Amino acid sequence: MLDGRRYEVPSDLKTSAYITSSEYEKKYKESIENPDKFWNEQARNIEWIKPFTKVKNTSFEQGKIDIKWFEDGQLNISQNCLDRHLATKGDDIAIIWEGDSPSLSRQMTYKELHEQVCRFANVLKSQGIKKGDVVVIYMPMVPEAAVAMLACTRIGAIHSVIFGGFSPEAIAGRIIDSNAKLVITSDEGIRGGKIIPLKKNVDAALAKPEITTVEKVIVFERTGHHDAWHSERDIWWHEAVNAADPYCDYEVMDAESPLFILYTSGSTGKPKGVLHSTAGYLVYTTLTFKTVFNYQPKDIFWCTADVGWITGHSYLVYGPLSNGATIVMYEGIPSYPTPNRLSQIVDKYQVNILYTAPTAIRALMAQGDVVVENTHRNSLKLLGTVGEPINPQAWIWYHETIGNSRCPIVDTWWQTETGGFLITPLPGAHALKPGAAMKPFFGVQPALVDNEGNFIEGEGEGNLVIMDSWPSQARTLYGDHARFEEAYFATFKNTYFSGDAAKRDADGDIWITGRVDDVLNISGHRLGTAEVESALVAHPKIAEAAVIGVPHDIKGQAIYAYITLNAGEEADDALYLEVKNWVRNEIGAIATPDYIHATKGLPKTRSGKIMRRILRKIACDEADQLGDISTLADPSVVEKLISEYKCLL
């Protein structure tokens, strides 16, 4: 299963990279033995309004989880991402925007971005937004999404970006949980030629009587089409920005001030509002961006992630802009309108570093060589991947076909909660193995434990835990510290539990094998089985539901939903369609079940617990490995499920 190939460090990077092999060994050791000294030095890469005197003050002790970095320092993130570059890089391009249609393109220099952020920060202030208020951003991939994020950080507001694919229900849940005061959206979005009715979705969410905190909605005009306009509430972005003052001073923020909330799925309950804070997040994303991508001045960096995910936060906006980098922001999808669109964009802007997800790589690979037709991609120096384990075959295709067999690939393992890369190769330091995330970044101490919490030393596989804090670690779940402790620190005492499993090979390199909890990974997007189940059982005809992830060639995992219907209801094609649309409306398109299996009864223990292990085996076509089913209240349901499964395919 593990592909045996190994790609040595390219000879030019061996000596020229920021971090070479011997430096990695030395610095890693230093970062673990003396984190205060190491992070004290690294924190000098950002600007402080008031320097810190304390570096690390963190506890992973049960019941006392408390994470503080650089706690008495003061700074502002938008100042770090914009103002500090103006003197030397003011005329450099900060954002190159490529529209969904190949004929649309814009560029913004650091000076221009600074002015837009200042103006928009003044708009927010004029609408009564203050330090500590929560602002929702539900935007397409346009530079104004980054402007909105940076404007929030300029005045100390906490942004909560919601991915544009989420439904009104999902938006409403996030607004209610965070008591957001203002929503920033767009009339519509466009992706792959399809219209996304963003403003309409916001209107539908805000129509819910439970939402009482939102006072204003600022609307960016992307297409010029929208339905309703609530003149007492809705404000056009362009009108407000044009009328605003072009300079806005930045707020002085404490190191631990909340920076943003980003909702993500867990194994239980509703999505969790992961809260990141200011200084540690910036120090860590600034350093990881520079060293893991080996970013050199003038390099063009393209991260294909949407701003609605953590990758879009850390490595499309904050990490790159803090380094004064030039980023490409793309509104569309890799194969629209032609299969070679991604490669064309690489050539068009002479992209040097490309960072994308295994699901996109597999989707391109499946189309064959048309995806690189009439392009050369000679500008590329480095490739990156994130979001799920990359199968060696896709890694090798990415390396050979997109990267012309020339570019190292950094397979970066991290999470919404980690804020930045935790396990990843450094391109000048580590030989690469297709499918392996390889080595811990500075300051990160991964370990493998069995289900009882015993450490697995040497070669082996187990639950992936992190032994001590790193600066960009999430501080809490918004308004629910008890759930934070429970979700990450209760399973294995005194460590952070990632929810993933990993293997350590004979060389000590780490291979992530996937989630071990009830979290699905659909096209690199996290989704809780519990979330999809609760959407299903909210349907008036459904009595019970159990959701399983099954392997999928392109998406990594697909959703297989078992349902039982209320008495008198019949399963037919119309019902299946209705149920799929229902889930899409409740959560969003990414949660649409691929398979719906209606049945009369689910396998349960005598105490009524659904035995997912059995459902998983059946859905994965492994019914010959069911194991012991004698504890079931009614073992006959299993045969029935197996025969129904065969008919379903």
Ligand code: PRX
């Ligand atoms: O299972 C791991 C997988 O994505 C999960 C985190 O998802 P999310 O918080 O949405 O963040 C995605 C982008 C950072 C992890 O628990 N994952 C992420 N990167 C990798 C990965 N699995 C294997 N290899 C990776 N490089």
